[in-house]
Amino acid sequence: MTTLKNVSEKEIIKEYLFENIDLEEFEDDLDIFESGMANSLFAIQLMTYLEKEFKIQITMDDLNIENYSTINSITEFVINKKNKE
Amino acid sequence: MAQSHSIDSEIKKVTIDFNNTNFEYNKNKTIIQLFEEQVERIPLADAVICNNEKLSYKELNEKSNMIARFLRAEGVKRETIIGIMVDRSFEMMIGIFGILKAGGAYLPISIDNPSQRKNQIISDSKIPILLTKSNVNNSDISNDLKIINLDDEDMYIGDDSNLPLINKPTDIAYVIYTSGSTGIPKGVLIEHYSLINRLNWMQRQYPISESDTILQKTPYFFDVSVWEIFWWSVIGAKVCLLKHGYEKYPQAIIETVEKENVSITHFVPSMLNAFLNYIEDSEHIKRLSSLKQVFVSGEALSTSVVNNFNKTLNKNNKTKLANLYGPTEATVDVSYFDCPEIESIDKVPIGKPIDNTSFYIIKNDELKLIGEEGELCIAGDGLSRGYLNRPELTNEKFVEDFKIDKLNKEIKKFYKTGDLACWMPNGDVEFLGRIDHQVKIRGLRIELGEIESRIRKFEGITDCIVLAKNSSESITLIYAIVTPENLIQKEIALYLKDYLPQYMLPNKYVFLNELPLTNNGKVNRKLLEENC
Incomplete structure (x- = not known):
């Protein structure tokens, strides 16, 4: 059950990133900021989306850019956050 | 005959009427004198807030006096340029005020710069001393210069009284490096009176009092930070330093504004856009109710951002939005436009020149009139002395003794911005783009x-x-x-x-x-x- 849920979250995040970042190859662990394809403004856009889509609240303690830098880390962050709330 | 008369009156309009900006200010003082007057007046009032800790006016004054005494003992004189490479912290403020009190000019260097760029700026500016902190890596500094840690307790001993003043208002106060098209960044020299004129205008136009708190969130190597760093200090207000690196995050800005009752802040338009999208339809707007005035500058401001601002922060909190414009070479900002709160506009101008500032729009050495496109040229008290050790570039960008035909008038000195602009009939200026390949990201x-x-x-x-x-x-x-x-x-x-x-x-x-x-x-x- 959990696995299925995770897959769907990952798929939603993937789809959002594919739609909003101009990148040809896109591995699950590619760092979108390190690779230069996204910047701090996109990070805000992404956080805005994540809060609305997954009904989570990102606080000052969550402001570590690593939480938002790969498909895997974003998925993990969202799932952890949802479990806590 | 009648036609030439109307052209003459239009020339008069764009050169004199639209530039009617003369205003008295403390032209015979330095920024440090103005600060010390506030220390005398309200020594125990809060001055700087950083990560739940506070420095009073007296504490900031005494600590920076001790740094200044140390610097003078090291040979710092009028206009000695001193580098500072720190994160956003009490030490940043103490270091900057200390350098100025010693008589020098501060040169802010990003702690995140790659080592070649740090060294490039250090060797180009020939700074003899670099103020830094123990948490900043300086192992990559290859130049022969004295490095001082501002968080070293031994720096804060001895006489903490004010130092005798050695500066004139025409001495340089700071040097800020900007991108240079030939491959090496260039240092812009700004004098005390230019800074005081800029601050005095801001206080006149958007008055703050002792109950106000300015958020310092712009990295200190961009000149927008200059008014965040000094404005409060000549009024008796407070500054709140946003945690280093957190200026990228709306959550951090909201939390800090709410906690410290911040009333004044600045955004780059693209960041304001992202910020407004974040706070839309949420509890966040309530948490920002202490904000009275938001300033934007650095990029063209679009009408959609203004509309979004009005629907959120203005409608709920009565916060006002002003669009400022200016190059580093003319002391932070030279024009302002107060965004309308109700009626919608189809473009956002960069507005009218600030105090003691004149605009001329020039193309092919000819003065342009209302509605005509040309290069925006700036004259007045905000003008930089020029670029550090670059006489040729200075002569190219700062034009002297320009004659306006038909008007028997000479402009003593103006700075060519490289920005295309035109006058609007009401005396506002509209930004139209760049002449060269400078971009803003x-x-x-x-x-x-x-x-x-x-x-x-x-x-x-x-x-x-x-x-x-x-x-x-x-x-x-x-x-x-x-x-x-x-x-x-x-x-x-x-x-x-x-x-x-x-x-x-x-x-x-x-x-x-x-x-x-x-x-x-x-x-x-x-x-x-x-x-x-």
Whole structure:
């Protein structure tokens, strides 16, 4: 059950990133900021989306850019956050 | 005859009426004198707030006096340029005030700069002393200069009284480096009276009092930070330092504004846009109710951002929005436009010149009238003395003794901004674009030529063109188009990382055998732009 849920979250995040970042190859662990394809403004856009889509609240303690830098880390962050709330 | 009369009256309008900005200010003082008057008046009032800790006016004054005494003992004199390389912290404020109290001018250096760029700025400016902190890595500083840690307790001993004043108001107060099209950044020299004029105008136009708190969130190596760092200190208000690096996050800004009752803050328009999208339809707006005034500058402000601001912060909190404009070479900002709160507008002008500032719009050495496009040239008390150790560049950008035909008037000195603009009938100025290849990415001023000339220095590269292109609302990508075809991208990228700050690094590389040319033999930038 959990696995299925995770897959769907990952798929939603993937789809959002594919739609909003101009990148040809896109591995699950590619760092979108390190690779230069996204910047701090996109990070805000992404956080805005994540809060609305997954009904989570990102606080000052969550402001570590690593939480938002790969498909895997974003998925993990969202799932952890949802479990806590 | 009648026609020439109307042209004459229009020339008078754009040169005199629209530039009617004379206003008295403390032209015979330095910024430090104005601060020390406040220390005398309200010594125990809070001055600086940082991570739940506070410094009073008296504490900031005494600590910076001790740093200043140390610097004078090290030989610092009037106009000695002293580097400072710290994170946003009490030490940043103490260091800056200490340098000024010693009589010197401060040169802020980013702790995140690659080592080559740090060293480039240090050797170009020939600073004898660098103030830093123990948490900042300075092992990559190769120059022979004295390094002082501002968090070393031994610095804060001895006489903490005010030092005798050695400066004149025409001495330089700070040096800020901006991107240079020939490959090396250039230092802009700003004098005390220019800074005081700028602050005095701001206080007149948007008065603050002892109950106000300014958020200091702009990195101190951009000149927007200058009013955040000094305005409160000459009024008796407070400054709150946002945690270092957290200026990128709306959550941190909201939390800090709410907790410290911040009333004044600044955004770059693209950041304001992202911020407003974040707070939309949420509890966040309530948490921002202490904000009275938001300033934007650094990029063109779009009407959609103004409308979004009005629907959120203005409607709920009565917060006001002002659009400021200005190059580093003319002391932070030279014009202002108060955004309308109710009626919608179809464009956002950069507004009218501030106190003791005049605008001239010039094309082919001819003065342009209302509605006519030309280069915006700035005259007045905000003008920089010029670029540090660059007399040729200074002469090129700062024009002296310009005669206006038909008006028997001479402009003593003006700065050519490279911005295209025109007068609107009501005396506002509209920004129309750039003459050259300077771009703004998230408000950061970038000369594409600087990136190009740095890439050209890489072995094996025969030519290079750098372009900036928006790939989405929030992402602008830098493209490097490089010849010949058989080069390795990773090696070039690695090399550039040593010289350019993160925001100037190309996001994409395109390798070609040769660059496409136009009919008259110039590189066809347009074609390249379309194909990227």
